[in-house]
Amino acid sequence: MFSKLPFRKAVSGLTAATALALGATLMAAPSASAVGSSACTKNIKDATYPVVQWDHADMRTGPGYSYKVKKSVFAGSKVRVYCTAYKKGNTWYYGKSGKTKGWMEYHAFF
Incomplete structure (x- = not known):
């Protein structure tokens, strides 16, 4: 039978890793954003x-x-x-x- 617990853990880890990678990408974005x-x-x-x-x-x-x-x-x-x-x-x-x-x-x- 398929266990739900390891699947949830894998999804949580993937979500956290994605958020971390996205945050790092946003922080490293070029400075050519809006300047008033x-x-x-x-x-x-x-x-x-x-x-x-x-x-x-x-x-x-x-x-x-x-x-x-x-x-x-x-x-x-x-x-x-x-x-x-x-x-x-x-x-x-x-x-x-x-x-x-x-x-x-x-x-x-x-």
Whole structure:
């Protein structure tokens, strides 16, 4: 007959090992997760810029191309800009489009 106790023990051990491995993976995740205004190096007072880049520009979770795209902002849309950051040769603007806040490259506006 099949015993339930060793099966439960095996499942518990597997669950614990999976959780531990997942936790280690999450802790070792790259730093390109969402970065808010904490990355700002210069504040901008009362600025709203229209997107002029081709048909759209990407709004990202952080100031750099390695960050995830949160939203595409179409040409002609206005973005309320709060601050800037200079990263790896590019200027990035932190702002708000609709209800979404994120980072957009300088070329989206100028």
